[in-house]
Amino acid sequence: MDAMETKSLTLAYGESIIIEELDLQIPKGEITVFIGGNGCGKSTLLRSLARLLKPKDGSVLLEGEAISKQSTKEIARQLAILPQGPVAPEGLSVLQLVKQGRYPYQTWLKQWSEQDEQIVWDALRATGMEQFAERPVDSLSGGQRQRAWIAMTLAQETDIILLDEPTTYLDLTHQIEILDLLFELNEKEQRTIVMVLHDLNLACRYAHHIVAIRDKKIYAQGKPEDVISCDLVRNVFDMNCQVTTDPLFGTPLCIPHGRGRCIVPQVST
Known part of the structure; x- marks a missing residue:
């Protein structure tokens, strides 16, 4: 199929x-x-x-x-989509951005879990962004910023x-x-x-x-x-x-x- x-x-x-x-x-x-x-x-x-x-x-x-x-x-x-030229809110950290990828899995009954945390850090490691986790997205270079957004799509696990x-x-x-x-x-x-x-x-x-x-x-x-x-x-x-x-x-x-x-x-x- x-x-x-x-x-x-x-x-x-x-x-x-x-x-x-x-x-x-x-x-x-x-x-x-x-x-x-x-x-x-x-x-x-x-x-x-x-x-x-x-x-x-x-x-x-x-x-x-x-x-x-x-x-x-x-x-x-x-499925996850990364549009052209995405913009993060001012001051948002890389870690906070990547955590947004877990939103589809959050419900009133199922809140943030250790599994969610692990998936987020796995996405950061996969994209080489682990060391930038606490950096504001708007302070990154173009390539680093794009990797951060890709990390968010990975955290979505689609x-x-x-x-x-x-x-x-x-x-x-x-x-x-x-x-x-x-x-x-x-x-x-x-x-x-x-x-x-x-x-x-x-x-x-x-x-x-x-x-x-x-x-x-x-x-x-x-x-x-x-x-x-x-x-x-x-x-x-x-x-x-x-x-x-x-x-x-x-x-x-x-x-x-x-x-x-x-x-x-x-x-x-």
């Missing part, structure tokens, strides 16, 4: 259709990355998967059941994690650190991870499954090596490029070259 899927999903802001009659499957236990040009609907689609945006038509299924029929806490125990551009505003070193961390979570714990990424080469390097969006629909989807091509980059991003192979990871590597024709690499004999 897929972790999530959509059926004839149509999303809109007012009368403006953003996504139209989309049928999408999110493979369970894999990393799926949404790619596409600015304004194509990637983030809108991600928000809909998290039930933050009500569909104009169609449905989103979580483990085979429509999310519209599930309670907010039921959904929060199954099988599915949705992230909207988790590397935005980070330098290359911190981008790789964050993506390596998410890759390890997937490898070690089989978490299903769904991300929106702008960097096509990083998307190819880390994704098991890529979904390219264009003109309100899925243009192509599948393994990076099966779908990434000069034609896809030209049609989805309106950019010509050369597609070769990443020498370190064997994944597609896109080299943009402006307005010229799409160059096919020559193979020496």
Whole structure:
């Protein structure tokens, strides 16, 4: 069974259709990355998967059941979302932030427990944020802050994690650190991870499954090596490029070259 899927999903802001009659499957236990040009609907689609945006038509299924029929806490125990550029209240410590991830498990009968405490500290250790537990979130660097928010999503203990551009505003070193961390979570714990990424080469390097969006629909989807091509980059991003192979990871590597024709690499004999 897929972790999530959509059926004839149509999303809109007012009368403006953003996504139209989309049928999408999110493979369970894999990393799926949404790619596409600015304004194509990637983030809108991600928000809909998290039930933050009500569909104009169609449905989103979580483990085979429509999310519209599930309670907010039921959904929060199954999936976590990290929006783009989240902001913590001024003075909130990293520890206090990460503890928010346990909210879906708190009830009048079940208050904070030793198990909750252990899960929070496990999340801090997993993200390398244990030493910053008492630091205010707003005093951290961009990479540290992003790790703190990811720690909060880990404390939520969901099988599915949705992230909207988790590397935005980070330098290359911190981008790789964050993506390596998410890759390890997937490898070690089989978490299903769904991300929106702008960097096509990083998307190819880390994704098991890529979904390219264009003109309100899925243009192509599948393994990076099966779908990434000069034609896809030209049609989805309106950019010509050369597609070769990443020498370190064997994944597609896109080299943009402006307005010229799409160059096919020559193979020496």
